[in-house]
Amino acid sequence: MTSEKKIPTLYEWAGGMPVFEKLMNAFYEKVLQDELLAPVFRHMSPSHQLHVAHFIAEVFGGPKMYSEEDGSHFKMIQKHLGKHLTEQHRKRWVQLLIETADTLNLPDDPEFRSAFVAYIEWGTRIAVINSRETEVPLKPDEPMPKWGWGEPGGPYIP
Numbered sequence: 058m059t060s061e062k063k064i065p066t067l068y069e070w071a072g073g074m075p076v077f078e079k080l081m082n083a084f085y086e087k088v089l090q091d092e093l094l095a096p097v098f099r100h101m102s103p104s105h106q107l108h109v110a111h112f113i114a115e116v117f118g119g120p121k122m123y124s125e126e127d128g129s130h131f132k133m134i135q136k137h138l139g140k141h142l143t144e145q146h147r148k149r150w151v152q153l154l155i156e157t158a159d160t161l162n163l164p165d166d167p168e169f170r171s172a173f174v175a176y177i178e179w180g181t182r183i184a185v186i187n188s189r190e191t192e193v194p195l196k197p198d199e200p201m202p203k204w205g206w207g208e209p210g211g212p213y214i215p
Contacts (some may be wrong), residue, residue: 066117066205067118067169067172067205067206068117068119069118071117071163071164071173072164073114073119074110074119074120074122076163077110077111077113077117078106078107078110079161080154080157080158080161081106081107081109082106082110083157083161084106084154084157085098085105085106085109087156087157088150088153091149091153093146093149094146094149094150094153097142108128111123111126112133113176115201116176116201116202116203116204117176117204118203118205121201123201124201129197129198129199140188141188142184142185143185146185147181147182147184147185150181151174151177151178151181154177155174155177158173168206172204172205172206175207176204180202
């Protein structure tokens with residue numbers, strides 16, 4: 058008899074929605090105190106952190122709260138149009154997010170962190186590219202990105 062092991066989603070492995078919401082709240086507190094990033098984000102809506110938490114949670118296999126309540130991949134890209142983000146903005150955003158993940162003790166096993174950082178790198182690079190655009194280069198019904206474990210094949214379990 059063969060038993061198949063169930064590999065959790067990145068969302069499940071991280072700890073679910075409360076973890077993503079806590080991560081984004083703590084992260085954006087740092088962003089608003091950062092000399093480079095604060096000017097970019099100072100006018101964000103009070104619900105910005107929650108929208109980003111829902112977006113990333115959905116991308117990592119969580120509930121479709123972002124696409125069913127807050128928007129779509131198309132709308133997320135739309136938010137970056139004309140922002141003229143730089144590589145320095147991107148690197149600082151990544152740095153602060155990873156530091157926040159460490160502070161909040163998100164899983165630090167190599168497989169999870171590899172997938173987490175890979176998505177953050179990919180997503181921030183897409184954001185910088187789209188910030189130079191004046192219109193969204195996708196169709197309005199473009200599906201949400203889906204991110205998984207990648208090559209390692211699941212979480213590290215000793």
